[in-house]
Amino acid sequence: MNSSSVAEVPDLAATAAPAVELTATVPGRGTTLSPPPPPPPHLFPATAVPATPIYAKLIHVQTRTELNIPPGRVVxxxxKPNDRIPPDIDVAGFPNSEVVSRIHADIRxxxxxxxxxxxxxxxxxYINNTALYPGNRHRLEPGDRIALGKGDLVTFIYELTS
Incomplete structure (x- = not known):
């Protein structure tokens, strides 16, 4: 392998914050060293809400009512209305909403x-007639059918909008 085919690797030590060595004396154990400092934040980019919000809606199957999913939110x-976690999408006014819990599902x-x-x-x-177990999640795709509660009584279709 010749030197022209080797990719040049930046010197990360030159960009990292200088290491600080802290010591402590613990009775009966002697001197201990503190853990090393965390790596510079530019090496691990944070995942966040996209710069361009995703615009989507839920279409209530039984009434054809369209509900926009609020853009710019993480959750x-x-x-239905409650005093713990108020819903961003309130389904209390829809027929058969008694099958929906006050705190039912989250879209993330x-x-x-x-x-x-x-x-x-x-x-x-239920997603496309398959139960979604509590704590599990499903990546929504346009056309997915979301039923809140048993019996397909309160059902929505997920759609992207522009």
Whole structure:
């Protein structure tokens, strides 16, 4: 291998913060060293809400009502009014909403995707007629059918908008 085919690696030591060595004397154990400092933040980019928000909506199957998923949020709560976690998407006014829990499901934004997660609802969340177990999540794709509760009584279709 010749030197022209080797990629040049930047000197990370030159960009890192200088190391600080702290010591402590612990009775019966002698001198101990503190853990090394964390790496510079530019080496581990944070995942956050995308610079361009994702615009999406839920279409209520039974009434054809369209509900926009609030853009710019990391978590969107779905349920009925309550005094613990007020819903961002309130389904109390829809027919058969008695099958929906007050704190039913969350839609989470990660990167350029929406994920739905059942947060321990009494009657479950179903994606395309398959149960979504509490704590598990599903990456939403346009056309996915989301049923809140048993019996497909309160159902939405997930769609992207512009």
């Amino acid at each position: 969107v709560h779905i349920g 934004v990660e990167g350029n995707a929406h994920y739905i997660e059942d947060v321990g609802s009494a009657n479950g969340t």
